[in-house]
Amino acid sequence: MRAAVHRAVEELLAEEVGDGLTIPAVAARAGVHATTLYRRWGSVGELLADVATSRFSGDVVVPDTGSLRGDLQRWAADVATDLADPDVLALMRATLGAGGEQGACACRGDREDQLAAMIEREKARGGTAPTVERTADALLGPLYYRAIFTGEPGSPDWARGLVDLLLPG
Amino acid sequence: MRAAVHRAVEELLAEEVGDGLTIPAVAARAGVHATTLYRRWGSVGELLADVATSRFSGDVVVPDTGSLRGDLQRWAADVATDLADPDVLALMRATLGAGGEQGACACRGDREDQLAAMIEREKARGGTAPTVERTADALLGPLYYRAIFTGEPGSPDWARGLVDLLLPG
Secondary structure, rough: OOOHHHHHHHHHHHHHHHHHOOOHHHHHHHOOOHHHHHHHHHOOHHHHHHHHHHOOOOOOOOOOOOHHHHHHHHHHHHHHHHHHHHHHHHHHHHHHOOOOOHHHHHHHOOOOHHHHHHHHHHOOOOOOOOOOOHHHHHHHHHHHHHHHHOOOOHHHHHHHHHHHOOOOO | OOHHHHHHHHHHHHHHHHOOHHHHHHHHHOOOHHHHHHHHOOHHHHHHHHHHHHHHHOOOOOOOOHHHHHHHHHHHHHHHHHHHHHHHHHHHHHHHHHHHHHHHHOOOOOHHHHHHHHHHHHHHOOOOOOOHHHHHHHHHHHHHHHHHHHHEEEEEEEHHHHHHHHHOO
């Protein structure tokens, strides 16, 4: 049932229904009762936050290139590619609009956890690494800013360049 | 009339009407005919984009401290303070949700133009400066990312620290 509902949300977003993304519309598309959806998710905002959490968790694989620089470069390029997908932007905008703070946080998925994993691995190798917070500011900050606010998502090459600014030398 | 309509939007957002932010609701609050609003703005998304453009243009003064570092530090701290305002976040989330790409760009207001003005002034003084693009990535990126996506807007001190990472030495 959850998979059918998530698919219905993604289909309706792709059709640019805008304000028409309501629980009854999702229920009709998914072929389930609206009351079932209200019982499980409460509101379209909570439903969107759930879809966003699924979409942005595990969608980018944590690379293992042997160096923090290489890992972050590949990861940043993959996130840039993901954020350039119009369907991803439509999901993020709808979730930001209807999902409140919970929805907004869902749009990050597990990406800060992924940064933490790469940083921990570098430290386990005996290397030095910036904090997760600093790395999120330097990479996720511009990646999300460009995608959401400028209408011109950054390219994979630009994203790799952000890593060189974070880790000079 | 425009001022009354903008005020009505801000009041309704402060009351957390959520999906209730519609053209008829704004018209009723502002005391004007809904048809007038439809004729002028077309949709609630375009109206929100107009409100956001007003709100985020000229709201932060371009400082003139005598150095690019000082200017950017004061400016970043002011933007951080602005983005920590719950009313500002509510306006941004609603505009991102309903306003499409136009609304998203409106949430930046004239902030990149302000960065360009500070950078140009530094060059006129004979100094060197990063590009506007690089400066937006390093400052607006994390400022907007934290405010919108983490639920924990950065502090003014943190924002000043971003400038030191952008302009080392």
